[in-house]
Amino acid sequence: MMQVINPNTKIKFSKHYGFTAILSILLVAVSLYGLFARMDYGVDFRGGAEIQVKFQKDINLNVLRKTLKEEGFRVQVQQIGEAASLEFLLKVAATEDNLNEVTDKVSQALNKDFAAQGVEIRKVDIVGPKAGAQLRQSGFQAMFWALIAIMIYVGLRFDFKYSPGAIVALFHDVSIILGVFAFTHTEFTLQTVAALLAVIGYSVNDTVIVYDRVREHEQKFSHLTLKEQIDNAINETLSRTILTSGTTLFISGTMFFFGGLAIRDFFLAISLGVLIGTYSSVYVAAPVTLLFNKILGSDEKSSSAQGAKA
Numbered sequence: 001m002m003q004v005i006n007p008n009t010k011i012k013f014s015k016h017y018g019f020t021a022i023l024s025i026l027l028v029a030v031s032l033y034g035l036f037a038r039m040d041y042g043v044d045f046r047g048g049a050e051i052q053v054k055f056q057k058d059i060n061l062n063v064l065r066k067t068l069k070e071e072g073f074r075v076q077v078q079q080i081g082e083a084a085s086l087e088f089l090l091k092v093a094a095t096e097d098n099l100n101e102v103t104d105k106v107s108q109a110l111n112k113d114f115a116a117q118g119v120e121i122r123k124v125d126i127v128g129p130k131a132g133a134q135l136r137q138s139g140f141q142a143m144f145w146a147l148i149a150i151m152i153y154v155g156l157r158f159d160f161k162y163s164p165g166a167i168v169a170l171f172h173d174v175s176i177i178l179g180v181f182a183f184t185h186t187e188f189t190l191q192t193v194a195a196l197l198a199v200i201g202y203s204v205n206d207t208v209i210v211y212d213r214v215r216e217h218e219q220k221f222s223h224l225t226l227k228e229q230i231d232n233a234i235n236e237t238l239s240r241t242i243l244t245s246g247t248t249l250f251i252s253g254t255m256f257f258f259g260g261l262a263i264r265d266f267f268l269a270i271s272l273g274v275l276i277g278t279y280s281s282v283y284v285a286a287p288v289t290l291l292f293n294k295i296l297g298s299d300e301k302s303s304s305a306q307g308a309k310a
Contacts, residue, residue: 009235013282014227014290020283028172031179038182042076042189043091045136047129049103053110055086056118062261064088064114071109073102076187078262087122096129139193143174146197150204154211161296165289166207169280173203177272181265191266199273202248206241206281211289213237226293230286245278 043050065077074093081087094102103124110119147170155163174196181188213233214226221229249271256267 009238010231011235011238012231013234013286014231017283017287017290021287024172024280024284027179028175031175031182034179034182035175038185039178040182040185040187041132041136042187042192043093043127043132044190045132045139045188046093047096047099047127047132048094049090049092049099049106050123050125050127051090051092051103051106051110051121052080052123053088053090054120054122055088055114056120057086057116059086059114059117061088065261067113068092068106068109071105071113073106073109075106076189099126099128135190139190142193143196143200146200147171150200154204154208157208159215161292162211162289164292165285165287166204166211168288169207169277169285170200170203172280172284173199173273173276176276177269180272181269186265186268189265191263192269195266195269195273198270199277202273203277203280206245206277207285209237209240210234210281210286227290230290234282234286241278241281245274249274 061077061079065075068075068077068090076091078089078091079087080089090106092102092106103126107121107124110121147167150170151163151167154166177196177199178188180186181192210230210233213236214229217224217229217233218226221232224232252267252270252274256264256271259267
């Protein structure tokens with residue numbers, strides 16, 4: 001494997017755990033405040049109208065989105081099928097009281113502003129607030145059960161002392177991403193849920209790589225403390241982490257900047273997940289594992305055993 005960092009480096013990552021712990025706690029606390037107080041939910045989760053339209057002549061997606069927003073509608077626009085089909089799905093925010101009124105106004109605005117493009121309204125679906133709230137709850141439940149399944153997997157694959165670190169790291173990653181969405185007023189949609197589930201998978205994979213190397217060190221260098229073994233494991237996997245995270249971030253960043261507005265929010269979450277997930281594997285999962293190991297008294301038991309042998 002290509003090495004961009006010498007595997008024999010001896011960077012003491014554990015020296016920074018006190019500072020990074022404070023930083024992570026602050027970021028998660030602010031993010032949770034944003035999640036509960038400032039999050040903007042999309043039509044899927046808040047309720048509104050979904051209108052499928054088709055145009056006879058070519059039309060720019062950004063122009064369609066901008067025109068509808070200038071008309072005063074809170075709308076998400078995404079293309080359906082091939083670009084040549086000129087079909088779009090409009091998700092328009094509305095309350096339970098004015099759903100029908102908003103739907104009529106959007107139809108009127110489309111017929112007025114895009115008459116020259118031959119607009120045809122093919123289908124109108126109403127998403128009630130109760131259905132949106134239920135869908136939002138289902139989205140968060142999906143992430144919760146994913147975390148539980150990962151905790152069980154890590155516990156069985158390695159040792160249950162590693163599970164808390166993996167779960168806290170994943171909770172840390174998801175919380176901060178949601179916080180960024182909340183404070184930048186980026187709408188939380190079904191796309192976001194899909195991106196967060198992908199981030200959970202990516203982040204736990206990065207953490208498991210480190211854990212696997214730590215387990216090898218525990219078997220080979222049992223005389224070292226867990227802190228030393230974690231530092232050594234992170235140093236040895238640093239090249240792999242930089243190459244994997246760097247290439248993934250390059251692709252997701254490219255899609256974010258050049259992939260168009262329809263997928264921008266998805267790749268915003270993915271890009272944030274790569275950065276934060278890489279950080280959390282080193283500075284969240286590892287120190288939590290050390291803390292849990294200390295609570296269990298493993299280091300002390302190990303030291304006592306070594307002293308008795310001596």
